[in-house]
Structure formats: structure tokens, C-alpha cells
Amino acid sequence: MFRLMCVLALFACLWANPFGARAKNYPTQGEAYSRCWAAYSAAMGRAAAYNSKPGITYEWQSRSACKLGGNSTYPLYACTLYYTNAALVSCELAVGGTASENGGSYDYSFPSTRSTFDYAKSLGKPDCCVGNPMNVATGNKYQEELDYANNELELRRYYNSFPPLSPSALGTHWRHTFDRRLELMNDGTNFFAYAHRQDGHRIEFRKVAGIWKPDPDVIDRLVYDEGSGYWELHEGETRQLERYDANGLLVAIEFPDGEAIDLTYSDDETPAHIAPGPDLLLIASDRSGRILTFHYTATGALRDVEQPDGKLVTYEYDTFGNLAEVRHPGTAIRRYHYNESGLNGGVAQPGLLTGITDESGIRLSSYGYNSKGQAVLTQRGNGIEKYQVKQAADGQVVIASSLGATDTYQFSVIHGAARVSARTQTCVGCQAQSSLRTYDAAGYPDVFTDSGVVVDHDYSSTGLETQRVESKGTASQRTIQTEWNESLRVPVERRTYRADGVLIAKSAWTYNPRGQPLTNTQVDPVAMQTRTTTTTYCEQANVDAGTCPLVGLVTSVDSPRTDVNDVTTYQYYATDHPGCAIAPTACAWRKGDLWKVVNALGQVTETLRYDGSGRVLSAKDADGVITDFEYHPRGWLIARKTRGSN
Numbered sequence: 001m002f003r004l005m006c007v008l009a010l011f012a013c014l015w016a017n018p019f020g021a022r023a024k025n026y027p028t029q030g031e032a033y034s035r036c037w038a039a040y041s042a043a044m045g046r047a048a049a050y051n052s053k054p055g056i057t058y059e060w061q062s063r064s065a066c067k068l069g070g071n072s073t074y075p076l077y078a079c080t081l082y083y084t085n086a087a088l089v090s091c092e093l094a095v096g097g098t099a100s101e102n103g104g105s106y107d108y109s110f111p112s113t114r115s116t117f118d119y120a121k122s123l124g125k126p127d128c129c130v131g132n133p134m135n136v137a138t139g140n141k142y143q144e145e146l147d148y149a150n151n152e153l154e155l156r157r158y159y160n161s162f163p164p165l166s167p168s169a170l171g172t173h174w175r176h177t178f179d180r181r182l183e184l185m186n187d188g189t190n191f192f193a194y195a196h197r198q199d200g201h202r203i204e205f206r207k208v209a210g211i212w213k214p215d216p217d218v219i220d221r222l223v224y225d226e227g228s229g230y231w232e233l234h235e236g237e238t239r240q241l242e243r244y245d246a247n248g249l250l251v252a253i254e255f256p257d258g259e260a261i262d263l264t265y266s267d268d269e270t271p272a273h274i275a276p277g278p279d280l281l282l283i284a285s286d287r288s289g290r291i292l293t294f295h296y297t298a299t300g301a302l303r304d305v306e307q308p309d310g311k312l313v314t315y316e317y318d319t320f321g322n323l324a325e326v327r328h329p330g331t332a333i334r335r336y337h338y339n340e341s342g343l344n345g346g347v348a349q350p351g352l353l354t355g356i357t358d359e360s361g362i363r364l365s366s367y368g369y370n371s372k373g374q375a376v377l378t379q380r381g382n383g384i385e386k387y388q389v390k391q392a393a394d395g396q397v398v399i400a401s402s403l404g405a406t407d408t409y410q411f412s413v414i415h416g417a418a419r420v421s422a423r424t425q426t427c428v429g430c431q432a433q434s435s436l437r438t439y440d441a442a443g444y445p446d447v448f449t450d451s452g453v454v455v456d457h458d459y460s461s462t463g464l465e466t467q468r469v470e471s472k473g474t475a476s477q478r479t480i481q482t483e484w485n486e487s488l489r490v491p492v493e494r495r496t497y498r499a500d501g502v503l504i505a506k507s508a509w510t511y512n513p514r515g516q517p518l519t520n521t522q523v524d525p526v527a528m529q530t531r532t533t534t535t536t537y538c539e540q541a542n543v544d545a546g547t548c549p550l551v552g553l554v555t556s557v558d559s560p561r562t563d564v565n566d567v568t569t570y571q572y573y574a575t576d577h578p579g580c581a582i583a584p585t586a587c588a589w590r591k592g593d594l595w596k597v598v599n600a601l602g603q604v605t606e607t608l609r610y611d612g613s614g615r616v617l618s619a620k621d622a623d624g625v626i627t628d629f630e631y632h633p634r635g636w637l638i639a640r641k642t643r644g645s646n
Helices: 003-015 029-051 540-545
Strands: 061-068 074-084 087-099 142-150 153-160 174-176 181-186 191-196 202-208 211-213 221-225 230-234 241-244 250-254 260-265 281-286 291-296 302-306 312-317 323-327 333-338 353-357 363-369 375-380 384-391 397-401 406-414 417-426 433-439 445-450 453-459 465-470 478-485 490-497 503-511 517-524 529-537 554-558 567-572 594-598 604-610 616-620 626-631 637-642
Touching: 153 281, 211 221
Parallel strands: none
Antiparallel strands: 061 074, 074 087, 142 153, 153 174, 181 191, 191 202, 202 211, 221 230, 230 241, 241 250, 250 260, 260 281, 281 291, 291 302, 302 312, 312 323, 323 333, 333 353, 353 363, 363 375, 375 384, 384 397, 397 406, 406 417, 417 433, 433 445, 445 453, 453 465, 465 478, 478 490, 490 503, 503 517, 517 529, 529 554, 554 567, 567 594, 594 604, 604 616, 616 626, 626 637
16 A cells, blocks of 8 residues: 555544544644645545445545634634445535634534535546636636646646645645656455546546456546556546556656656655655656756745756745745746635635736736635636626526626536536627537537537547537538547547538548657548658667667658658757756757758758757757847747857
8 A cells, every 4th residue: 555545544543533523732723724634635535445335325424623722712624524325425624613612522513515526526627617717517716827848848736726635745725747646545345546636636446357447437547567566547638658656656757759757756765955754756857858856845845846947936835834925937926815805705714715916916816715615706807807606506507707698507417527518608688598418428428509509429438539420410510530549549530521421521640659640641532632741750770770869759751742852851969968967957958859950952950059948049040040049037038139140
């Protein structure tokens, strides 16, 4: 069992209590609140064991409470999980006014919310969102921020207003690109694997006849490689491969283009000034050798991240453990506000993000919540793009925009995920519009009807669209059929038909074993014309021969024309610049960086120098003219200087 599960189990023993609430004194409100979040995560982890026992009918509540020290009134926090038929049907972290000491007993009351969605699927980027954005089906406020990006090496942050399912070094509600963990659980009979994703949601895999199976609406796959001892998570949407070690730590990410990111963690031997404990991410490095370096506070909070060019992104936290400030290179500070009066539903809810102030000191956005912690308001600036959400008594969600339009949503819960089943749009002076949506048994789109126009979808069991009929039943009907390479999850042929069944367009692809396209053929059946683009890549044999440095790099593109030469070739730096070993943050180029591009006429453009983060500093065009580029500390291009061929 992973080390993470040991920690969760310990918290569960200390905190989760189905028969009442236990309170404990803490010196500050922030520490009390942070500990309650940990208890909440632990209680969520325990749910799997109960969910694995079908046929049991009961309902119970698990509550955990924390209070401040002293003899006066204090805020009280509790987490409540509701179970029916041994399945988790809702969960809630509530903040209840105040309570006071009374002979050692603690009285409190909390609002109760009930729903049937799977909490683990309600987190992360929403399918149905409004504004900036918020999940209107569940009330979760989601936010995504970018701190660094260079090709596949990037650092993003993700916020969920709903309580987290696993801890993060970025505070209570935030996670980052590499916050991915795998944990194993079992109840003695059934085995589960939980993949905690970077955006906060969690995927459950159940071991059935030796195969780890997720819900039918999940396209990711999990396998255990007995030879290497690593777990492999194949992400269906991006086609990335993630490798996890025996402790559930993400150790590598492999991309379809051959790029890879390796991750290094602290252990028991790591000096305390580098990391205060084991299993903290220290380095994320791409295959060119550019790295992100992570530094922590004494309590294990992420303090800063050093970029490949040596510049720092620094993180500051408030007394509740919330990420309060992000200082980017160049002294720019982005501020995050929480629990502001007028936006917190009239109840102290310290972890709820209520606004963002940008680097120029201007209020960028505001978010509001009800007393249950559900997001009900999002707006930019001073009321721009304002959306307000109201839960109707019949379960519908009504959204009012600042322009006077109203959207009413109805939802269906399929495999625990809330999906839009109906939508009605009304506005002053315009005709109301309505749409209906149905889904197949696996939860994939089936029939969508928008103001009478029907789109009929068909999906394979692996979540790949095999047919889409647009404007079904009309003279303008169009049918698109797609055949797939199921293992690579890439299309091999796509055909488009008119309403009368006549083929009007066709595309075909071939691929290398990594899933990179080798040929792309476009066919016009009416004109009987075919156009094919062919791409070649650096393969291991080429690397061994010294003709290119890294597998997967594009070496040539042969465009469709056959009457003339239209081949473009690409060359790359074979080794790091000699100065990289001395000054890696100012390295002029790395192995695999693009060096030359030769077009069909033999004209050459050349990249002469990169900065430490891989941005082009100097380039020479086909006429020998050199252009230099300058960047803001944040990485934005601010100057382009042409200095001639000398």
C-alpha cells in the first residue's frame, strides 16, 4: 500500500467518526481549518471501501469537527459524508457559525446538501461551465492559471472550490501540473486504484479478472508492468503515457511526439533545507535538459519554482494555508482573495476563492458563493461578463447573464457525472431557444437536438466517435464516419456523405508506432483528385547514425504537389552548447533544439541562439539578415531588432 494511503488511514482513524463529532483545540484558526481539510480528504479516501460492498442498504454520516483554542466562541468546521446503499451520494465540508464550550460538549448545526453525482468526477475542468468558469451542475468553482510553458515542459495551477481529494504542496485548494498520484486500496476482497489528476478530479479503477477497469465513460487505461514494476496510465484524450512507481509517485510523462518529462523526488536522505520530508517533487526535466526546480518551506508548502533560465516563480500563503500571492519574474504579483464579505454567502468559508487581482493591481474577476459553498456568481472586472446561478426547486439550474439573457439547465447523472439533458435560452426581444441531449449507456453523446436540428452520434466502447449525422432527416443532412486505430486512438480514415448517400470527401492517415502521422491523404471523390502530405521523423536508427539527435523530431515534410519539389527539411543541434555545463540557465542551445530549416528552394533559415528557457534569441534568414529578440521576464516578446547580415 502506498505511503500516501498510510497517511490517509492515520487521519481517518483520528478524525472520521460516524457516530458524532470530535473537537480539538488549535492555536490559530488557519491551522484548525487546514487540519480539517486533511480530515476531509481522509474521510473521502475511506469511502472506497464502503462503495465496494453492493447490496447493503444503510445511510450514515461521518463528521469531523475542529475548533479554536480559548474559552470563547469559535468557528467550527465539519465534514459530512452521506451514504446510501453503500454508495457515496454526496459530501460536504460545512462551516457552521460559532459554537462555544459547554462542559466539554460541543453543539453545532450545518446545512445539508444531497445529490447523486460522483464527487470525484465533480472536480476539475467542467463539461458544463459558465463564466470564468464554474460548474453549474455541481457548484464547483474551477480556475486554471499558467506559470511557465516551453513546449511540453509547463507548469499550470488548478483551483477547485470544492474540498480536495488528495493533499498538495500548493495549499488547500490548488494543485499543479505534476500533482498526480496513484493510490491502491482494497477491502480484503476487491481491489481499487485511484488516479488523482492534476486538475483535482479522481479516476477509480477496479480490478476485474486481472484488468483494471474504470467507469464506462472514462477513456483512460491503467496497466501494471510486472517487468519494470511501474504502473502505466494511458491518458485517452492527450495520448500521454504516465509512469508511476510502487509508491504511487509520478516518475515520467511520455508524449506521442517522443518528448518526455522525468520527475525526481526527495527521500529520507534529502537535506532538510532542500525538502522537509520525502516524496516532494524536486525536479521536472525534459529530454533536452531544461528543468524546473521546486523549493519548499519547512512545513512542506511549495515556496518557489526555478525556471530553466534561473528566474523564480514565488508562492505566498495566508494564515488559512490558501495560496494568496504568486510573484512572477519581474516583480509582478498576482493576488488571490478568499472569503470576502458579500461573496461568501454570509458564512465564513476561508478556502473559497472570491477574486483575483492581476499583476497591474486591477481587480480581474470576482466569484460568489451561497452558504453551502456552491459557486453562484462569476464576473470580470466591474460587472463585465456577469453570470448568476440559482438552484430551482425542481432541480433545474437557472443562469442569468449581465445582458439580460437567462439559461435554464436540466441534468442527468450518468455513471456519477452530471451531464446536460436540456437547456432553454431566453432573452428580452428574442425568440426562446431550447435543446435536448441524450447519452448512450456509457455516457457518450447520443442524440442532440437544438431548436429542432438533430445531431446523432455513435461512439465505440472506447469512447471514439465512429459516426456523426448532422441535420439528421433534412435535405442538408451530412454523415461523417470515422475508422480508428484503437490502440493509438488516432483516425485512419474519415468519410463524409451527403443526404443521398454520395461520398463527397475522404481523408486517410498512416502512422508510425508512436502515433505520429506519416501520411495525410485528402481525397476529392467528385473531382477525383488526391493530395498527400508525407512527414518523416528522426528514428532510433538515425540517432545511432548521428543524422539527428532525438527520436520523434520532424526531419522532413513533403507537401502534396507532385509537379515540383516541395520538400522542407529540418536540422537540429546534435549536442548541448559547450557553455551549458558552466551556465545552464544561459545555455545558447540544447540537444534537439531546432537549428536549420531548408525550404523547397534550398533557402535556409537558422536559429543561432536560444535563452535558458528555450526562447529564440537570435535567428538568421535566407538572405543572411540576423534578427535578435528580447523578452520580458515573464517570457513575452517585447523587442525585435534587425541588425543586418554583418
